[in-house]
Amino acid sequence: MGTALLLLRPDAAPVRAPTASAAGTVKLLLDGQYGARFAGELSASRQGYFSSRIEVAAQPEDPEFVQTIARQHAIGVTSGQKFLLASWRGAPVTAFAASFLDTSVAIFTLESSGLRRPADLVGKRVGYRRASEGDVVFDAMMAQLGLPRSQITKVPDRDSFEALRGGQVDAIIAAIDEQPDPSSSTFTKLNVIKPQDYGIHVPGLVYFASNALVHEQPSMIADVLQGLIRGWQFTYADYARSVPVLAGAGPARLNSERLKFELQQLRPLVLPTGGRIGDYDESRWRTLRDILLFAKLGEEDVPLAQTVNYQFLRDVYRRSPDLAAPGAWSEEK
Incomplete structure (x- = not known):
């Protein structure tokens, strides 16, 4: 360090x-x-x-x-x-x-997946980091919306955009400023779900x-x-x-x-x-x-x-x- x-x-x-x-x-x-x-x-x-x-x-x-x-x-x-x-x-x-x-936390999905709302994530795989700010905020958002968290498969340490593009998960929890920019060779069109839009401030x-x-x-x-x-x-x-x-x-x-x-x-x-x-x-x-x-x-x-x-x-x-x-x-x- x-x-x-x-x-x-x-x-x-x-x-x-x-x-x-x-x-x-x-x-x-x-x-x-x-x-x-x-x-x-x-x-x-x-x-x-x-x-x-x-x-x-x-x-x-x-x-x-x-x-x-x-x-x-x-x-x-x-x-x-x-x-x-x-x-x-x-x-x-x-x-x-x-x-x-x-919070800078957001949930990203591939635009082609059609997953655009928290409810769309039920039954899907979500990459995250344990006990992180993203983990806590995501759970709070889903609970506030009354969505069944037990029906979401959370995959630890698969919260990279590489994991999302490679199909290892259907969504990832990451910071809003970590997404690839349009000039990047790894740029992919994404859907962004922001907890603020669902009452988590x-x-x-x-x-x-x-x-x-x-x-x-x-x-x-x-x-x-x-x-x-x-x-x-x-x-x-x-x-x-x-x-x-x-x-x-x-x-x-x-x-x-x-x-x-x-x-x-x-x-x-x-x-x-x-x-x-x-x-x-x-x-x-x-x-x-x-x-x-x-x-x-x-x-x-x-x-x-x-x-x-x-x-x-x-x-x-x-x-x-x-x-x-x-x-x-x-x-x-």
């Missing part, structure tokens, strides 16, 4: 005074590889939207990612599921916003920090949140500007066309119609709690009120109402 570091400083001094303490740099750790999923974080760093000294680091495949954030008194971004389960197990962390306001990727950092440096959390919002605005304002910045943000240059395709898939999760960047709501957290309990993945030993903070979002949008204004970034370019 490696950690790639990306320490980025703005070219010009920001107008706002730094809010970091004399302790120096605070880490913002990403639970995954550099890419479209973390475009807001990378844009904020590259464009100098953080007034505090923030060190962005990709830390993929850390099985104790949430605990790592707590130990290092850092800020992190991971799935709502990982965050909530870790907090139930005692990790001293607090969520303060979300990058994906909805849970936080996708969430921003959180160690309780110590939240309590000792709340002004830094607020500063980072404002920078993240501006980072996502920059990302979606104009792909011609943002994609080249993002393509060169990591240790290895990313493919610009693929990056743009993934950003297009993820946009509705970052900014749903009528929503504000980062601004999760309590109902999504309650739904996530309920489906995790339904899946018997944990016990709610720590109530949501102690692990999820809404005040940072309220304060940032109250102090800077321009952040919520539907400017040029509201239209995809």
Whole structure:
């Protein structure tokens, strides 16, 4: 398991005074590889939207990612599921916003199969990963629709598009941004079933920090949140500007066309119609709690009120109402 570091400083001094303490740099750790999923974080760093000294680091495949954030008194971004389960197990962390306001999980079938709705999957083979976010969300969707999960054959570790194209399964559960783009040699026309279309709304990727950092440096959390919002605005304002910045943000240059395709898939999760960047709501957290309990993945030993903070979002949008204004970034370019 490696950690790639990306320490980025703005070219010009920001107008706002730094809010970091004399302790120096605070880490913002990403639970995954550099890419479209973390475009807001990378844009904020590259464009100098953080007034505090923030060190962005990709830390993929850390099985104790949430605990790592707590130990290092850092800020992190991971799935709502990982965050909530870790907090139930005692990790001293607090969520303060979300990058994906909805889950990125989707169910894919071949267009030629005619499988277009959840009901069509009854009696079929579905590739998945055990105890993953996709597994939990899929089961919750089928249960909510009253469909017989016992009549679906779930095939573990067959959740790749290769398995779907090869006929090993009839459907797969995967992230919306993992699908092949039209320019790919492996592109196949697909049907996409989104849990959101069937009433399942849970936080996708969430921003959180160690309780110590939240309590000792709340002004830094607020500063980072404002920078993240501006980072996502920059990302979606104009792909011609943002994609080249993002393509060169990591240790290895990313493919610009693929990056743009993934950003297009993820946009509705970052900014749903009528929503504000980062601004999760309590109902999504309650739904996530309920489906995790339904899946018997944990016990709610720590109530949501102690692990999820809404005040940072309220304060940032109250102090800077321009952040919520539907400017040029509201239209995809």
